Structure formats: C-alpha cells, structure tokens
Amino acid sequence: MCTVCGCGGTVTLGGLELRHDEAHRLGLADPHHGHDLGHGHGLLHVGTGPAGVSVAGVSLARLIEVETDILAKNDALATGNRRVLRALGAYAVNLVSSPGSGKTALLVRTIEAMAGVPLAVIEGDQQTENDAERIRATGAPAIQINTGKGCHLDADMVGRAMERLDLTPGGFLFIENVGNLVCPAAFDLGEDAKVAILSVTEGEDKPLKYPDMFTAAKLALLNKVDLAPHADADLDAYEANLRRVNPRIEVLRVSARTGEGMADWVTWLKRRHAAKTLAKAG
Amino acid sequence: MHEMSLAEGIRQIVLAEAQKHGFSAVRRLRLEIGRFAGVEKPALAFCFDVVMRGSPAEGAELEMIDLPGVAMCYDCMREVEIADRLDPCPICGGGRLVPVAGDEMRIRDMEVV
Numbered sequence A: 001m002c003t004v005c006g007c008g009g010t011v012t013l014g015g016l017e018l019r020h021d022e023a024h025r026l027g028l029a030d031p032h033h034g035h036d037l038g039h040g041h042g043l044l045h046v047g048t049g050p051a052g053v054s055v056a057g058v059s060l061a062r063l064i065e066v067e068t069d070i071l072a073k074n075d076a077l078a079t080g081n082r083r084v085l086r087a088l089g090a091y092a093v094n095l096v097s098s099p100g101s102g103k104t105a106l107l108v109r110t111i112e113a114m115a116g117v118p119l120a121v122i123e124g125d126q127q128t129e130n131d132a133e134r135i136r137a138t139g140a141p142a143i144q145i146n147t148g149k150g151c152h153l154d155a156d157m158v159g160r161a162m163e164r165l166d167l168t169p170g171g172f173l174f175i176e177n178v179g180n181l182v183c184p185a186a187f188d189l190g191e192d193a194k195v196a197i198l199s200v201t202e203g204e205d206k207p208l209k210y211p212d213m214f215t216a217a218k219l220a221l222l223n224k225v226d227l228a229p230h231a232d233a234d235l236d237a238y239e240a241n242l243r244r245v246n247p248r249i250e251v252l253r254v255s256a257r258t259g260e261g262m263a264d265w266v267t268w269l270k271r272r273h274a275a276k277t278l279a280k281a282g
Numbered sequence B: 001m002h003e004m005s006l007a008e009g010i011r012q013i014v015l016a017e018a019q020k021h022g023f024s025a026v027r028r029l030r031l032e033i034g035r036f037a038g039v040e041k042p043a044l045a046f047c048f049d050v051v052m053r054g055s056p057a058e059g060a061e062l063e064m065i066d067l068p069g070v071a072m073c074y075d076c077m078r079e080v081e082i083a084d085r086l087d088p089c090p091i092c093g094g095g096r097l098v099p100v101a102g103d104e105m106r107i108r109d110m111e112v113v
C-alpha cells in the first residue's frame, strides 16, 4: 500500500511497473491532489480502484471525469430556442408521427381553423419542399428543412429556421418533424409540447411498439377517424394503449379530412398558449 | 435509432475535452446508457468506430454501462425499478408506469494520454 496516500496498486511507467509509493518517491504524482478512486494522479494505477484499469505499457495515462450528456449541445441550443420563444410570447408545438399519419394535412386544416391568429411553420423532411409548399398555399409562412439522410430535426436546424421566419410575437410556431416515431423523441427542439399524431390505420398497438414517443408527448391526436369504420379500427383500444404507455397523455379524436375534432384541437392550443402567457406574467 | 448522431455528439465532446485538457489520444471511453434510452448498443459501437476516425478517440475502447430504468407506478404511487419499459409494476402488478430515470445517455469518463 502506498504510504503517502494510502492507496494500493501499481503504476506503469514506460513499460516499467512501479509500486505506487515508489512512484510517489520519484515525484511522479502529487499525492495531495485529486486522489480519489485511484486516478487523478496523471498516472495510471494498474489493477486498483473500481475501474480496474489496466493498460500495458502506457505511461502518463489519466482518467478524465466527463459526466456530460451526449446530447448536451442539442439541449443547450434547444434551451436557447425556448428562451427566444418565451421572449416572443410564442407557443411552439413539435408534431411527431410515423410517415403519412397526416401531420401536414392536419396543419393545413389547423391554419384554416385558426384564421387571424399569427402562426408560422417549420417543415422537416429528408427530401423535397412539398410540405412547405402545401403550407404556403394557405398563406402561412413556412420554411422547409431538408435533413438529407438525417432522420430527425435537431435544435440547431430549428434555431436557424426560426431566425429566417420572422416570428410574430404572441403567435404559434408549428414544427413538423421528420416522419419517424423513434429518434425525434430524444431531440429537444425548444418546443412547449410534443404532439404525437397517430392515424387509425396504423394499428392499435402502435403506442406499445414505440412507447418513447408517446411518453414524450403531452397530447396525441388520433387522426383519420373518418376511416375508422372502413379500417375496423377500435378507437377505445388506441386510447387505452396510449394511456398504458403514458397515463398523463391527453387524447383527441380528429379527422383532417372531415374537420371532425378540429375545434377541440384549436381550443387545446389556445388554452396552452394562454397558460404559458399567464405563467410568464406570474 | 439515431446512433450516428449520438456518435457525432460523442466526437464533439471528445474534441472539446481534448482542447480543455490537452491530451492527444483517448484509450478508453465509458458511457452510461439508461435502460429506457432506446440505444442500440451494437449499432452505437459500430458508429463510434467509424465516427471517431481522425479524432483523438480513434481506436479507443468503448465501454457501455447500463443504468437502471426507474418508473413511477400510477396505481400504487411508488417508484419501482423495471428492466423493460412496458414491464408491469413489480409491487402491485399495475401497468401504468411513467419513467422517471433511465433515459440517460452520458459520457462518464475517458482514459487519455
């Protein structure tokens, strides 16, 4: 055992194995500095400490405690977006779903139903400007982000799109994510709420297969209910499975085709926006 | 899922740490991955090898440490550890559980020279 700092094990230096106290005597390590768990010496302790580190012939290896989230950079950028939105008094929704659940169709309907309310749209797709064009056809401003091979939007993309959008204070920002039920759950964009869209032709067990996305969502829009009779869809089973993975989720049944449920959805949005404004004032 | 993006996130952190601490190579890098993080570990290991090329962590050994999945049971209102996101509550058998921990994706430490 090392008589200087009380730790056991050996130190490998240039292929030479030294006992720990020998290393101290040679002045190779500062015993009074950061000596925990057998690291922090600027020297590698071989066969000691919980890490059990052992690298043959390596000198001057050291352990750096990083303790950093892999997505820390994205999270910091998302926080920046959130601050901008808050300053603007804008409410941002991140729309997530499988490809083809009806995100763009619902947005088009929503824009019509919210006539007079300032809003802007960010569209994310791997390729094409089609969805942004569908939004612009309603008269609302829209920016298309093409992610190429990327399967999700990230906070950096959204931040840059926000700069180009000229957001109106007190309005709404709708972000249509790339159609993908997996990774968008992990990437915070700075939104106020994730809204998951699930169409009634996708199968009642979809929430069980992709629990993360439905766990992250505040609200689920059960879309294409006009097709329910044709698809033999059991809407109660959809709802039960949504609540099974996320007991707190709210669910609204809607149809972008017939307009059913759109009034409730718009009410939900306005209420949330008002609650955010109140929270800011209070 | 997005293992490539995760590997790119790791690379950025490695480069930043190399600047800060002035090391030239990472021998070993340890990640902490929560049970509910949805990380495909073999896929991440593969992406790691590819994405670290040309960085100080090229050829580094990657170690992944599992962190437990913890959920709040809405039936018995207790926090319980479960192995799988959709497992029932081990105390009351209830099925309405909301994760409270286990989505971590973190670099714990790096052994550098």
Ligand SMILES: Nc1nc2c(ncn2[C@@H]2O[C@H](COP(=O)(O)OP(=O)(O)OP(=O)(O)O)[C@@H](O)[C@H]2O)c(=O)[nH]1
Binding pocket: A097, A098, A099, A100, A101, A102, A103, A104, A105, A106, A125, A131, A178, A179, A223, A224, A225, A226, A227, A254, A255, A256, A257, A258
């Ligand atoms: N019957 C019916 N069809 C719908 C409804 N909503 C959307 N659709 C149709 O579903 C198809 C896909 O709709 P989109 O709005 O493009 O879906 P999306 O989620 O934006 O798709 P991606 O952006 O490609 O992921 C289109 O043919 C829509 O017309 C609905 O409520 N009822």
Ligand SMILES: [Mg+2]
Binding pocket: A103, A104, A105, A131, A176
């Ligand atoms: Mg779309």
Ligand SMILES: [Zn+2]
Binding pocket: A150, A151, A152, A183, A184, B001, B002, B005
């Ligand atoms: Zn992705």
Ligand SMILES: [Zn+2]
Binding pocket: B073, B074, B075, B076, B077, B078, B089, B090, B091, B092, B093, B094
């Ligand atoms: Zn329970």
